Amino acid sequence: MTNANATLADVARLAGVSEITVSRVVRNLGPISENTRQKVNSAISKLDYVPNRAAGMLASAGSNLVAVLLPSLSNIVFPEVMRGIAEGLRGTGHQPLIGVTDYDPLQEEALLTSFMSWRPVAVITTGFEHTETTRRMLSSGRIRVAELMDIDSQPIDLAVGLSHRSAGQVTSRHLADLGYRRFGYVGHDWTADRRARLRYDGLVEGLAERGLSIVAETLNPGPSSTEAGKAALATLLAKGAAPDVVVFSNDDMAVGGYFHCLAAGIEVKRDLALFGFNGLEIGQCMPAPLSTLRSNRFLIGKQAVEVLLSTPKRPDETQTIDTGFEIIVGKTA
Amino acid sequence: MTNANATLADVARLAGVSEITVSRVVRNLGPISENTRQKVNSAISKLDYVPNRAAGMLASAGSNLVAVLLPSLSNIVFPEVMRGIAEGLRGTGHQPLIGVTDYDPLQEEALLTSFMSWRPVAVITTGFEHTETTRRMLSSGRIRVAELMDIDSQPIDLAVGLSHRSAGQVTSRHLADLGYRRFGYVGHDWTADRRARLRYDGLVEGLAERGLSIVAETLNPGPSSTEAGKAALATLLAKGAAPDVVVFSNDDMAVGGYFHCLAAGIEVKRDLALFGFNGLEIGQCMPAPLSTLRSNRFLIGKQAVEVLLSTPKRPDETQTIDTGFEIIVGKTA
DNA sequence: CTGTTAGCGCATTCAT
DNA sequence: ATGAATGCGCTAACAG
Numbered sequence: 001m002t003n004a005n006a007t008l009a010d011v012a013r014l015a016g017v018s019e020i021t022v023s024r025v026v027r028n029l030g031p032i033s034e035n036t037r038q039k040v041n042s043a044i045s046k047l048d049y050v051p052n053r054a055a056g057m058l059a060s061a062g063s064n065l066v067a068v069l070l071p072s073l074s075n076i077v078f079p080e081v082m083r084g085i086a087e088g089l090r091g092t093g094h095q096p097l098i099g100v101t102d103y104d105p106l107q108e109e110a111l112l113t114s115f116m117s118w119r120p121v122a123v124i125t126t127g128f129e130h131t132e133t134t135r136r137m138l139s140s141g142r143i144r145v146a147e148l149m150d151i152d153s154q155p156i157d158l159a160v161g162l163s164h165r166s167a168g169q170v171t172s173r174h175l176a177d178l179g180y181r182r183f184g185y186v187g188h189d190w191t192a193d194r195r196a197r198l199r200y201d202g203l204v205e206g207l208a209e210r211g212l213s214i215v216a217e218t219l220n221p222g223p224s225s226t227e228a229g230k231a232a233l234a235t236l237l238a239k240g241a242a243p244d245v246v247v248f249s250n251d252d253m254a255v256g257g258y259f260h261c262l263a264a265g266i267e268v269k270r271d272l273a274l275f276g277f278n279g280l281e282i283g284q285c286m287p288a289p290l291s292t293l294r295s296n297r298f299l300i301g302k303q304a305v306e307v308l309l310s311t312p313k314r315p316d317e318t319q320t321i322d323t324g325f326e327i328i329v330g331k332t333a
Numbered sequence: 334m335t336n337a338n339a340t341l342a343d344v345a346r347l348a349g350v351s352e353i354t355v356s357r358v359v360r361n362l363g364p365i366s367e368n369t370r371q372k373v374n375s376a377i378s379k380l381d382y383v384p385n386r387a388a389g390m391l392a393s394a395g396s397n398l399v400a401v402l403l404p405s406l407s408n409i410v411f412p413e414v415m416r417g418i419a420e421g422l423r424g425t426g427h428q429p430l431i432g433v434t435d436y437d438p439l440q441e442e443a444l445l446t447s448f449m450s451w452r453p454v455a456v457i458t459t460g461f462e463h464t465e466t467t468r469r470m471l472s473s474g475r476i477r478v479a480e481l482m483d484i485d486s487q488p489i490d491l492a493v494g495l496s497h498r499s500a501g502q503v504t505s506r507h508l509a510d511l512g513y514r515r516f517g518y519v520g521h522d523w524t525a526d527r528r529a530r531l532r533y534d535g536l537v538e539g540l541a542e543r544g545l546s547i548v549a550e551t552l553n554p555g556p557s558s559t560e561a562g563k564a565a566l567a568t569l570l571a572k573g574a575a576p577d578v579v580v581f582s583n584d585d586m587a588v589g590g591y592f593h594c595l596a597a598g599i600e601v602k603r604d605l606a607l608f609g610f611n612g613l614e615i616g617q618c619m620p621a622p623l624s625t626l627r628s629n630r631f632l633i634g635k636q637a638v639e640v641l642l643s644t645p646k647r648p649d650e651t652q653t654i655d656t657g658f659e660i661i662v663g664k665t666a
Numbered sequence: 667c668t669g670t671t672a673g674c675g676c677a678t679t680c681a682t
Numbered sequence: 683a684t685g686a687a688t689g690c691g692c693t694a695a696c697a698g
Contacts, residue, residue, distance in 0.1 A: 007675055018685045023677065031683055048473060053450040054396070055675030057387040058690045073415055079406035086433060095447065098431045100419060114428065117386040140381060226618040256618055262595070263620040282615070285559040285589055287596035340691055351669050356693065364667055388691035391674045 006047035015043035026051055057119070066305070067115040068096045069125040071103045071192075075224065075252070077278060077297050078126075081148060084301025085124065092309055094121070101126075103192035103223075109134045122146070122308045124301075128153040129194055142314050146304040150195050151320050160304040160321045164195045167293055167325050168202020169209075171275060174327055175245055176210045180273060183207060184243030185217035186232045186253055188224040196224075196249040199277060203247060216241030224249055229256025234264070237272075245273035245333055251280040254290055258332065273333035284328070291330030296323045339380035348376035359384055390452070399638070400448040401429045402458040404436045404525075408557065408585070410611060410630050411459075414481060417634025418457065425642055427454070434459075436525035436556075442467045455479070455641045457634075461486040462527055475647050479637040483528050484653050493637040493654045497528045500626055500658050501535020502542075504608060507660055508578055509543045513606060516540060517576030518550035519565045519586055521557040529557075529582040532610060536580060549574030557582055562589025567597070570605075578606035578666055584613040587623055591665065606666035617661070624663030629656045 008026075012019045017036055024030050025040040043049075057063045068085060070078045085096060097118060099111035109131045112123070116137055122144040130138070138145045138156050145157040152165050175183070183203075190197040207213055218236040220228040229248055233256065236246065248254035254276030261268050268274060268288050276283055279294030300323050307321065341359075345352045350369055357363050358373040365373075376382075390396045401418060403411045415431070422429060430451060432444035442464045445456070449470055455477040463471070471478045471489050478490040485498050508516070516536075523530040540546055551569040553561040562581055566589065569579065581587035587609030594601050601607060601621050609616055612627030633656050640654065 008677095009675080019675090020677075020686085021684060024684090027677090033683060036683080048469070050446070050449045050470075052391070052452065052675055054387040054390040054452065055690090056450075056677070058385070058391055058692085059675075059677040061677095061690065063387070073406070073412035074409075076407075076409060079412055082406055083433075096431070098429070100416075113383075116383045117389075119385065119387065136381070137383075226615050230618055255615070259618050259620055282559050282588070285563055285592050287592055341693095342691080352691090353670085353693075354668060357668090360693090366667060369668085385691055388674090389693070391676090392691075392693040394674065394693095 006049040007052070008049075010047055011040065011043045011049050014047060015039040063119045063121060064094045065097050065118050065120040066094050066308070067112070067118070067120040067123045068098045069101055069108055069111055069115075069123070070098065071101050071126050072223070073100055076280065077250075077295075080297035081301040084298040084303075085305050086301075087298070088302040088305025088309070094309065105129055105131045105134065112137055121312065124148060124304055124308070126150075127194060128155070128159075144308045144312065144314050146308055148300050148304055150198070151322055152198055155318050155320060157314050158304065158307055158319050158321070160300050160307070160323060162295055162300075162323055162325050163202075164198035165202035165205070167277065167295075168199040168204075169206035170202075170325075170327070171199070171247060171277075171293060172203050172206030172212070173209070175247070175273070175275060175333060176207070176212060178273075178333065180245040180333070181212060182215045182242060182244045183212060184236055184241065184246035185214050185248075186229060186236055186246055186257060187217070187219045187249035188228055188232075188253060189221055190219070192223065193249075199249070215243055220253075224252045226252050226256040226259065229253030230260045231256070233257040233260045237264075243272065245275060247275045249277065251276040251278040251283045251290060251292055254292065254332075255280075255283055255286070258286055258288070258290065268332050275333045279328050284330075286332075288331040290328070291333035292328050293325045294328050295325050299323050339382040340385070341382075343380055344373065344376045344382050347380060348372040396452045396454060397427045398430050398451050398453040399427050399641070400445070400451075400453040400456045401431045402434055402441055402444055402448075402456070403431065404434050404459050405556070406433055409613065410583075410628075413630035414634040417631040417636075418638050419634075420631070421635040421638025421642070427642065438462055438464045438467065445470055454645065457481060457637055457641070459483075460527060461488070461492075477641045477645065477647050479641055481633050481637055483531070484655055485531055488651050488653060490647050491637065491640055491652050491654070493633050493640070493656060495628055495633075495656055495658050496535075497531035498535035498538075500610065500628075501532040501537075502539035503535075503658075503660070504532070504580060504610075504626060505536050505539030505545070506542070508580070508606070508608060508666060509540070509545060511606075511666065513578040513666070514545060515548045515574070515576045515578070516545060517569055517574065517579035518547050518581075519562060519569055519579055519590060520550070520552045520582035521561055521565075521586060522554055523552070525556065526582075532582070548576055553586075557585045559585055559589040559592065562586030563593045564589070566590040566593045570597075576605070578608060580608045582610065584609040584611040584616045584623060584625055587625065587665075588613075588616055588619070591619060591621070591623065601665050608666045612661050617663075619665075621664040623661070624666035625661050626658045627661050628658050632656050 101108040149161040218232045220232040276292035283290030434441040457479045482494040551565045553565040609625035616623030
């Protein structure tokens with residue numbers, strides 16, 4: 001209360017001890033007599049002392065910061081990854097420095113530049129698409145780097161996620177096994193979301209194995225959303241290709257597709273089957289639970305942090321962790 | 334490339350100038366000859382120099398950090414507020430330090446304690462419910478503080494949001510005007526989400542004005558979710574009070590309620606009307622767009638930042654900004 | 667337009 | 683179990 005910006009020295013003076021002793025009490029380090037500890041603690045609360053991390057960091061040449069670069073917060077998938085990261089960080093004394101790139105590598109570079117000046121112990125980002133500068137910043141140091149969501153390329157240091165190409169393949173095999181033959185595809189902007197593109201590629205490959213192919217597709221410009229999925233399915237069906245199943249770029253889009261079917265009087269599965277990606281809660285609440293693939297977003301974030309913090313210095317070998325996916329059978333396909 | 338941790342001194346040496354000159358070039362401060370600027374910049378890129386913000390902050394006694402405390406990231410409402418905050422911060426050179434409290438005042442206190450050691454220029458948090466310690470930390474300094482979402486109490490410094498009590502009142506008047514008489518209520522855990530409680534109180538008050546009251550209610554323990562809304566509506570209807578309209582604690586819950594109606598063969602609006610709160614995208618995509626109240630989440634975040642940064646020192650008077658709400662008529666009530 | 671001098675608040679030696 | 687001296691990397695306040 002007395003002083004909004006008391007320093008170690010102030011506390012030391014009031015407690016009648018040296019600064020370093022206060023520092024030790026604060027950090028719970030080394031042997032301190034019960035007596036001094038009490039004097040110090042009482043001085044601390046009397047002065048409302050709050051340590052200055054900037055000074056601490058400068059003196060010890062080490063931060064407790066983890067830089068986190070997320071493409072978006074609007075897509076619920078990333079908050080879930082973030083929850084996993086927060087869970088991994090809990091109790092370690094580390095703090096996340098969060099930035100949102102809007103799927104833009106230049107934004108990512110700008111944020112990273114700014115974050116690097118805080119000397120984070122690790123950087124967590126998304127995917128493998130970075131600017132040259134970003135790549136240099138990430139590669140040059142011995143700082144640990146995790147690239148999340150995707151494991152279809154070679155990481156700088158650590159990749160944690162799932163194979164989206166393989167997810168696409170599994171989707172087509174699963175649906176082909178169920179007897180579907182006329183595949184439609186409804187997606188969103190690929191240039192921003194490269195993983196959606198990988199799933200599409202896998203889907204096409206899986207179909208080719210069975211001698212099948214996509215009979216009609218609609219790509220909605222802009223990001224994925226329920227509205228986009230609804231509109232795009234309407235557009236697709238208007239083309240007249242009469243698919244018996246439509247694969248969506250993700251669950252948000254698929255839920256929109258489901259709404260279109262409800263509104264248009266299309267009986268889902270009998271008239272038209274729907275398949276998504278992610279396994280979001282909302283899809284599983286629908287009167288007909290969405291058939292989809294579950295990605296383990298929380299786990300991706302959590303695992304990444306655990307690996308990063310368990311080995312503070314970057315190993316010579318890169319590492320890839322596959323968090324996998326599972327088919328959710330549902331009732332829409 | 335050469336050195337992952339070059340300092341100002343290294344750059345100065347290589348460029349053949351003094352440290353302060355480098356510092357000025359980096360910060361774009363004061364008049365610098367084109368010649369020196371070039372020498373310095375070339376040295377910087379040769380060394381891959383990255384400024385050390387901790388040192389800068391210590392020397393200048395000022396950070397560019399804004400502490401942001403959000404209750405949750407799972408509820409899409411808060412990422413939207415965060416987008417508003419990010420938008421307000423854009424181009425100002427400020428960075429958010431984001432923490433998630435899980436609606437827990439003790440978590441909030443712990444995060445704030447930790448954040449305060451970074452000497453943020455402002456703190457943005459949610460609601461008026463804080464621990465004594467939190468309140469002391471927030472009040473004592475001359476640091477600016479915004480409390481978001483709610484304006485039904487007296488803020489420490491600045492409140493930005495809407496009156497949830499009034500939102501509840503408007504809801505009951507609107508529905509009463511539409512002719513509804515038997516009101517049901519489906520909600521989620523109030524102890525965590527005090528604003529949902531305020532809306533409920535307002536709802537009851539608005540009903541009382543017309544001599545009406547709630548005929549049946551179900552509170553689902555735990556946070557709001559589509560699943561919770563679905564389950565709770567089923568429970569409510571099983572009670573047999575036969576409401577003609579059900580007000581939900583928010584849109585997530587209401588969408589769940591809508592799904593229950595679809596699955597149970599209840600024709601929405603004719604058999605049972607539904608009303609939400611927030612105006613989320615998903616609700617407006619449904620075959621029958623959800624009748625609800627729109628809150629302006631993005632604006633809340635953006636406005637808060639703008640006011641906070643426009644007046645760096647806390648004014649003597651507290652200030653409250655009402656971002657309002659509007660009725661979305663929809664087709665479910 | 668550029669440089670010199672002095673810290674910012676703390677933690678790491680090495681003593682005692 | 684405690685303390686003294688020193689410097690982390692940078693910037694403010696003055697010079698020139």
